[in-house]
Amino acid sequence: MLTNHKAHPFNVALVQAHIELGNPAVNRNHMRTLMEQAVTGAQKPDLIVLPEMWNTGYALDHIQELADEGGAETRAWIAPFAATHQVNVVAGSIAEKKSDGHVYNTMLVFDQTGAEVASYSKIHLFRLMEEEKYLHPGGEKVLFTLDGGIQAGASICYDIRFPELARSLALSGANLLIVPAEWPHPRLHHWRTLLTARAIENQMYVIACNRVGRSGDADFFGHSLIIDPWGEIIAEGGEQEEIITGGLEPALVQDVRGRIPVFEDRRPSMYDR
Numbered sequence: 001m002l003t004n005h006k007a008h009p010f011n012v013a014l015v016q017a018h019i020e021l022g023n024p025a026v027n028r029n030h031m032r033t034l035m036e037q038a039v040t041g042a043q044k045p046d047l048i049v050l051p052e053m054w055n056t057g058y059a060l061d062h063i064q065e066l067a068d069e070g071g072a073e074t075r076a077w078i079a080p081f082a083a084t085h086q087v088n089v090v091a092g093s094i095a096e097k098k099s100d101g102h103v104y105n106t107m108l109v110f111d112q113t114g115a116e117v118a119s120y121s122k123i124h125l126f127r128l129m130e131e132e133k134y135l136h137p138g139g140e141k142v143l144f145t146l147d148g149g150i151q152a153g154a155s156i157c158y159d160i161r162f163p164e165l166a167r168s169l170a171l172s173g174a175n176l177l178i179v180p181a182e183w184p185h186p187r188l189h190h191w192r193t194l195l196t197a198r199a200i201e202n203q204m205y206v207i208a209c210n211r212v213g214r215s216g217d218a219d220f221f222g223h224s225l226i227i228d229p230w231g232e233i234i235a236e237g238g239e240q241e242e243i244i245t246g247g248l249e250p251a252l253v254q255d256v257r258g259r260i261p262v263f264e265d266r267r268p269s270m271y272d273r
């Protein structure tokens with residue numbers, strides 16, 4: 001059940017930001033400034049989402065030195081930010097160096113008390129951006145409960161090309177898929193179509209925060225999206241820095257699942273793998 005104990009919709013704010021290649025200090029300050037804008041905006045968010053690999057960008061050649069050791073630096077400022085502003089934060093993803101010495105593309109999630117409620121490392125590494133040469137893949141899917149009882153599933157960028165992951169999260173109870181990304185031109189058509197498909201087939205909300213700006217040869221287009229469980233786009237960013245906001249209506253997931261009973265009509269024994 002997607003339950004929300006608040007009378008108002010569950011308001012989300014996607015921080016569609018530019019990321020400075022290989023400069024965690026600049027990126028941290030920039031994200032904090034934008035997050036402050038988000039919490040002081042007209043509509044106070046219940047949840048803030050950042051883009052993928054926002055601390056370093058794809059500075060993969062130097063990722064061993066640049067990655068956040070144990071995620072300590074990120075945790076040290078995002079947890080108090082969440083508590084101070086009483087807002088859930090999906091801290092996009094960061095390059096995180098774990099105790100095994102490998103660098104992972106990791107999403108950290110904090111609730112509105114500042115408690116860390118989840119950590120997910122990207123399962124599917126994207127060869128076109130050489131992730132598989134420099135990063136280590138995560139080994140498990142992750143669900144978490146946000147303030148208000150909303151069950152969310154984690155996906156990072158390229159993960160959305162694997163419908164099995166979103167379906168598996170939905171079957172485990174997720175009603176909302178959260179997707180930080182660094183997705184460049186010329187694949188806007190894929191971005192919008194895949195995200196919409198994940199929403200329609202799983203009858204879940206999908207919220208996806210992409211970065212903007214050029215980095216090396218890549219031109220990141222933004223177009224962050226908030227999509228409802230019927231596949232309607234509630235809000236979509238442009239190609240510049242901005243904060244995209246929208247309200248999720250908790251009851252809509254069950255309503256859509258009642259209209260077309262996809263989950264009741266599944267035939268798992270017919271699917272090989």
Ligand SMILES: NC(=O)CCC(=O)C(=O)O
Binds near residue numbers: 182
């Ligand atoms: N950072 C990524 O995973 C990019 C994925 C992407 O661009 C795609 O087309 O897939």
